[in-house]
Amino acid sequence: MDNQPTPDPTMTRIGEAVQVGRSGQKALARDALTALWDEVGPTGDAFHRCTLAHYLADLQDTTEAELSWDERALAAVSDLTDERAQRYLSSLQVQAFLPSLYLNLADCHRRLGNPAQAREHLARASEHLVHLSDDPYGEAIRAAIREFAADDPTDARR
Incomplete structure (x- = not known):
């Protein structure tokens, strides 16, 4: 198995939104990732939830909001398996x-x-x-x- 990411439309959209945020458009990135979070839902794919929450934390305007997203990322990782993560990238x-x-x-x-x-x-x-x-x-x-x-x-x- 190679170590290249497997195509995953949600991860592609997450990556695109993260790049928007890194270009300085924090609010636009936050809106895009929040919309994705709403699509995935609180019981959706744990890999997507963990990734979304992790990146959403970095885009918050307050430390309290950042903490809330960081806590969601940690909660999602408890539902995540190596098998699921490795369907995206074999080394995870x-x-x-x-x-x-x-x-x-x-x-x-x-x-x-x-x-x-x-x-x-x-x-x-x-x-x-x-x-x-x-x-x-x-x-x-x-x-x-x-x-x-x-x-x-x-x-x-x-």
């Missing part, structure tokens, strides 16, 4: 999604002034680092977790 492992998802939650809680919850989610992110590949993505997540931990002024280990 659901457990490897967790460090990033927990890091996003930690970041939101830190910005909301919830240091205990931020540390709890950071610890969960760190616990799941073993699932990351030794590739640029894995190293980027590891570095972000190290940076987050180093920036924590409430960390008693300092």
Whole structure:
């Protein structure tokens, strides 16, 4: 099996909307992804829900809204199997999604002034680092977790 994404019309639409957001049209991207979320529905394909919620979190105007979408992404991943994820891309492992998802939650809680919850989610992110590949993505997540931990002024280990 090669490691090229399998055609998936919903993932194509998600990717197109993400590119719109990266071009600076945040509201337009958010509207497109929200429409897709409504199409998929809260019990639809877990891979689509996780991906949509993950990207929608980054397009929110408030940290509270971002946290809500990050929580939806984490909830969706609990319904996701490796088999489903690998129908899209053969190398995907659901457990490897967790460090990033927990890091996003930690970041939101830190910005909301919830240091205990931020540390709890950071610890969960760190616990799941073993699932990351030794590739640029894995190293980027590891570095972000190290940076987050180093920036924590409430960390008693300092």
